Amino acid sequence: MASSSLSPKHLVSLSTHRTTSLSKPPSTAADFFLRFRNSDSVSLRCSSLSSQLNRNGAPACRMKVSATSAAQVVAQPPSNTTSTVPTIVDVDLGDRSYPIYIGSGLLDQPHLLQKHVHGKRVLVVTNTTVAPICLDKVVSALTHGNPNVSVESVILPDGEKYKNMDTLMKVFDKAIESRLDRRCTFVALGGGVIGDMCGFAAAAFLRGVNFIQIPTTVMAQVDSSVGGKTGINHRLGKNLIGAFYQPECVLIDTDTLNTLPERELASGLAEVIKYGLIRDAEFFEWQEKNMPALMARDPNALAYAIKRSCENKAEVVSLDEKESGLRATLNLGHTFGHAIETGFGYGQWLHGEAVAAGMVMAVDMSYRLGWIDDSIVKRTLDILQAAKLPITPPETMTVEMFKSVMAVDKKVADGLLRLILLKGPLGNCVFTGDYDRKALDETLHAFCK
Amino acid sequence: MASSSLSPKHLVSLSTHRTTSLSKPPSTAADFFLRFRNSDSVSLRCSSLSSQLNRNGAPACRMKVSATSAAQVVAQPPSNTTSTVPTIVDVDLGDRSYPIYIGSGLLDQPHLLQKHVHGKRVLVVTNTTVAPICLDKVVSALTHGNPNVSVESVILPDGEKYKNMDTLMKVFDKAIESRLDRRCTFVALGGGVIGDMCGFAAAAFLRGVNFIQIPTTVMAQVDSSVGGKTGINHRLGKNLIGAFYQPECVLIDTDTLNTLPERELASGLAEVIKYGLIRDAEFFEWQEKNMPALMARDPNALAYAIKRSCENKAEVVSLDEKESGLRATLNLGHTFGHAIETGFGYGQWLHGEAVAAGMVMAVDMSYRLGWIDDSIVKRTLDILQAAKLPITPPETMTVEMFKSVMAVDKKVADGLLRLILLKGPLGNCVFTGDYDRKALDETLHAFCK
Structure with a gap:
């Protein structure tokens, strides 16, 4: 899994799990992981740097990353059969920095979770869909070889509503009935809704307790679990109440x-496309080639x-944690999308799905x-359709519904709606x-009856 | 008002508003304030430093502070007749530092408030008791000479419940119905309950907006408005949901x-005594001499x-914002007190009132x-009685009620209750x-039937 950002030598070592350049072979996957972590981080930093360079027009060492894309991905063994060494992406936020572990079978590697648990009490927040599939496994990962830790769980109804x-x-x-104290850890086990709610609960419980994200949907894994945005909806708008709180x-x-259901898979891919x-x-081009593989869950x-x-x-969040500018660009299509969700x-x-239609509207307006x-415009429509995502808002949406919800968007400043x-x-x-209001009006009228 | 921490020369200038050592006399109170601010800050820093020294047994320049106490305080003209130059106490928290302005007539000096308002929209959060007395004045201070600012207000029912x-x-x-955006400012106008709720609302609205405290009770002015603890109660305990969020x-x-009603005045003095x-x-000794003046609202x-x-x-919060240790000492009597409030x-x-009885219990246990x-022990009982505060918990409180509520106190860590x-x-x-549990039991039994 880690291969795509590693040097060819590491790539071989990690993808085969047999050969290694270490003087002594690792005895366990964990051992292997620990000894490899430094070189892995260096490679990731290089990749991060190169993506910055790329955006400024200098392809430089990004070549290394793209060279490992489609062909090599397909050439690797399926990752869902055995536990693997996790790829680590670091979110650099000073003393609030944290790792993102990515890989197959990571819940079978208890040390990964346990080293991030504070105190002896854990509250797992999950939902009625995920609990039957994953809760036992997570409780086991938290407590395996660690009898002092006790785990409570709360199972919420599933869904954005x-x-x-x-x-x-x-x-x-x-949490309060279980008499959890400040040295407890909240674990979010589920999709974006669970992550956002559990994160906000962790931010506010006793004014802040430790918090771990275990995202179980593509949407949460590629977007919402990373970066510390937490919160809940208000009947008049999405995510209007919350906190910046890093896991x-x-x-x-x-x-x-x-x-994961098919629709959920596609929904997550909308953020990947974003x-x-x-x-x-370059990533977009990779997706254009690999959308069939993604849809087939390779x-x-x-x-x-x-x-x-x-x-x-991670790179965007590191540069602009509190969304004073750059981070807002991650919301392409979200202002239109939130209007669809709310309306x-x-x-x-x-x-x-709402973001997909929203992105089409933002792209239309840009054009x-x-x-x-x-x-x-054409490539955006094509890739969204390849991902079986909607490219127009629901027929019931009116121009007025869009305008009404967009007026309470968090990106409004002093009454002016800013868009990506x-x-x-x-x-x-x-x-x-700073855009011509006429273009916004035209887009809204083009997509609403 | 500012006199007690200033040098004798400044003292004369500030208390008479006539003579000054500046080359040109100030034309307005604001002008005077601005030109004096630097020297004022220096004096306060010295006072702050000296209180540190004092706690370590070296009285040094604290003499200056104590020498201006009772006698000089009484010698100054009543401060509630005209606007005064505010005393400024700085809360030093790096890029989240902020000033506390203290003085009479400060709401008649619009620039003080206005320079801390972000954006063009303000939401004043107040209650049914304070609104009829102060709301118009605050709205006027926010908008005077500042027609671009619009002010909304929400008037909540009054009381801890x-x-x-x-x-x-x-x-x-x-806030949402008024379509406030991220560049708005929340203003808490009221006592500790309003400050805590408005602060938490500001922390969570759109994941954080600007926030100003205008405390109107002694309790809020000497304690709760300073230091960024915000939050609400849960039916099972006080302040269990909230945020650290600085104004x-x-x-x-x-x-x-x-x-301010008599009982509210006394209630605030409990924190002063703390x-x-x-x-x-030294401050305690000053209070022993000046409690009659405080009760008479001099x-x-x-x-x-x-x-x-x-x-x-401010000094404690600067050293330990998130209450990892030192800041907890501000909760003397509060663990017992919270049990009383909850039970x-x-x-x-x-x-x-609950803190007063709680402090007696903590002092009893220390003894x-x-x-x-x-x-x-005797001096604590005497000063609380001089402030007309309770020195025992309500008769209905049982040992079990104390123990049950104290078990969910935020100062419990890994099951162990820590006390001040x-x-x-x-x-x-x-x-x-690290204390003998027997002493806690004995104290609880001594104060409960």
């Missing part, structure tokens, strides 16, 4: 995707897409402004309130 | 105390007590442990879980 204060209170109730680690076991559009043309293709997405997200009712469309050429729009060659965007 | 999620949601509802400034207009007990023997005595309390609090029902006793001599107890000469305390 439960991402509200009433459901959040159930987490507080459970202690993110553990992405790609095996959790085995049971990274390509806003800042990573484990290596998925792992590569997750890793590359996390690298993009259409939470839970009718999945988040990524109307003359900021991109029509090839980008593409500008220039593929992989470039702007976050701006 | 409303410090809950339902009431908090009314703040979010108002942009704290504006203490001592005129707001003119209409600073003396845990870290400032404005200068009150202003001095507020300033000295804020200096103590007896929020709002039956005021916070300071049973052999950590303090009986003169401290006095140890050594007056003005010294420890925060520890």
